[in-house]
Amino acid sequence: MTAVLDDTRAVVTGIGITAPNGLGTQPYWDAVRGGRSGIGRLTRFDPAGYPATLAGEIDDFDPQQYLPNRLLPQTDQVTRLALVAAEWALADAGIDTGELDDFDMGVLTASSSGGFEFAQKELGNLWSRGSRFVSAYQSFAWFYAVNSGQISIRHGMKGPSGVLVGDQAGGLDAIAHARRQIRRGTALMVSGAMDATLCPWGWAALWTSGRLHAGADPDAAYLPFDARAAGHVPGEGGAILILESAAAATARGARSYGEIAGYAATFDPAPGTGREPALRAAIERALADAGLAPSDIDVVFADAAGLPEHDQIESDAVTAVFGHRGVPVTAPKTMTGRLYSGAGPLDVATALLAMSTGEIPPTINVTPNADSPLDLVVGGVRHATVRAALVLARGYGGFNSAMVVSAPEGREIS
Incomplete structure (x- = not known):
C-alpha cells in the first residue's frame, strides 16, 4: 500500500512584502540587512499642523503598475498594497489558483483601521458636495474586512475567510487562525496583514493614543529600549504569507520557508x-x-x-x-x-x-x-x-x- 501523507503542520511557502524601506521581498530584505530606514517626513499630506510629522511611508508604490484600472476606484491604499503583496506571495509559492478548488482556498487577514484614506475622501465629498457625490464603493472600501474580501474575489477563494482586529497583535492572530484552518484540512490559506493610515483623519486618530513621537529627526524618532525613547513612528505596509500543510507542500515539491x-x-x-x-x-x-x-x-x-x-x-x-x-x-x-x-x-x-x-x-x-x-x-x-x-x-x-x-x-x- 502507498503511504498517505498526513502532515498538517502549517508551513509558509510564499511571502509578499510591501514596506517603507522595500517594495518586494528582496528589496526589503536587502534594506533591513543593511540597516536602511524608510522613516522620514510625511509627504502624503502636509503634517505641519500636527505635533508628529514623521512616518514610515511607501513612496515608490504606483498601483497602476500592478493592478487593473477597474480596481483603482474601488480601493484604498491599504487594499492596493494587500492585493499586490498577495499576488507576489502566490507567485513566490508557485501557486496557480486555477488548479485548486475554490473552496480549498481561504483568506484570513488582520486590520486595525481599514481604508481610512478612502473614507476621508468620501466624507469630504459628502460634506462639501452632497450625498450624490459619495462613491458607492464607500460601502466596503473603508471596512476592516475589505482586504480579505478583495483578495478572495480576485483569486476566486471561497474557503474559510475572515478578519481579526487586535491592533498590532492582530497580524499574528490572523496567521494563527489561518494555521488552524490548515490543520482542519483547508489546502491553502492566504494570511497576514496590511495597514495604512497616513491621511489627516488617520493621523489625528493615531495621535490620540498618546504614543507617537513628536520630534523631527528620523534617526532619533523611534528608539525602543533606549534611555531616549519617547514614542513610536507609525508606518504603512506589512506582509502577506501563503500557508499550506507540510504534506501538501511536500507533495507538490514546494519550497518551505518554515513552519508556524x-x-x-x-x-x-x-x-x-x-x-x-x-x-x-x-x-x-x-x-x-x-x-x-x-x-x-x-x-x-x-x-x-x-x-x-x-x-x-x-x-x-x-x-x-x-x-x-x-x-x-x-x-x-x-x-x-x-x-x-x-x-x-x-x-x-x-x-x-x-x-x-x-x-x-x-x-x-x-x-x-x-x-x-x-x-x-x-x-x-x-x-x-x-x-x-x-x-x-x-x-x-x-x-x-x-x-x-x-x-x-x-x-x-x-
Whole structure:
C-alpha cells in the first residue's frame, strides 16, 4: 500500500512584502540587512499642523503598475498594497489558483483601521458636495474586512475567510487562525496583514493614543529600549504569507520557508488591579504550543513599543523566560515604523528570511540602556544559525500575541 501523507503542520511557502524601506521581498530584505530606514517626513499630506510629522511611508508604490484600472476606484491604499503583496506571495509559492478548488482556498487577514484614506475622501465629498457625490464603493472600501474580501474575489477563494482586529497583535492572530484552518484540512490559506493610515483623519486618530513621537529627526524618532525613547513612528505596509500543510507542500515539491510552530495570545489585566502584565504568559504558552524550550529559540523579534514603561514590561518578560542576555533580541521595525496589524506578519517574514540566510537584522539608531538585560542586536547584521524564532506583538488596550516559527526540517543555512 502507498503511504498517505498526513502532515498538517502549517508551513509558509510564499511571502509578499510591501514596506517603507522595500517594495518586494528582496528589496526589503536587502534594506533591513543593511540597516536602511524608510522613516522620514510625511509627504502624503502636509503634517505641519500636527505635533508628529514623521512616518514610515511607501513612496515608490504606483498601483497602476500592478493592478487593473477597474480596481483603482474601488480601493484604498491599504487594499492596493494587500492585493499586490498577495499576488507576489502566490507567485513566490508557485501557486496557480486555477488548479485548486475554490473552496480549498481561504483568506484570513488582520486590520486595525481599514481604508481610512478612502473614507476621508468620501466624507469630504459628502460634506462639501452632497450625498450624490459619495462613491458607492464607500460601502466596503473603508471596512476592516475589505482586504480579505478583495483578495478572495480576485483569486476566486471561497474557503474559510475572515478578519481579526487586535491592533498590532492582530497580524499574528490572523496567521494563527489561518494555521488552524490548515490543520482542519483547508489546502491553502492566504494570511497576514496590511495597514495604512497616513491621511489627516488617520493621523489625528493615531495621535490620540498618546504614543507617537513628536520630534523631527528620523534617526532619533523611534528608539525602543533606549534611555531616549519617547514614542513610536507609525508606518504603512506589512506582509502577506501563503500557508499550506507540510504534506501538501511536500507533495507538490514546494519550497518551505518554515513552519508556524507555536502561538498564544493573552490579555493584560485592567490598570490599577495590581496584577502582572500577561506578555510573559503568552511567550511561555507559545513555546509550549511549539514543544520547544527557551534554549531552542535563536532570536526574539520584539514588539518594541518605544515608550519606557512598555519597553520595560517587554524586557522583563523576555528576561524572565530566557534569562539575562540569554537570547538575541532585535526590532527591525525601527527601520519601518510600527505598522500596526502589518507589523507581526512582517516580523514573521523577516524571521523566516533570517533562517534562510543565517543573518539577524539589526535594531538601528538605538543605544541600549547600560543596565539592559537584553542582548539587543545593534550596529549591524549579526550572523547566526537561526532554527527557531519568537515574534512578539502587543496591541493598544492590552492585547498580547506570541508566535514561534521554526526552520523547515533538513534545511541548511546558506
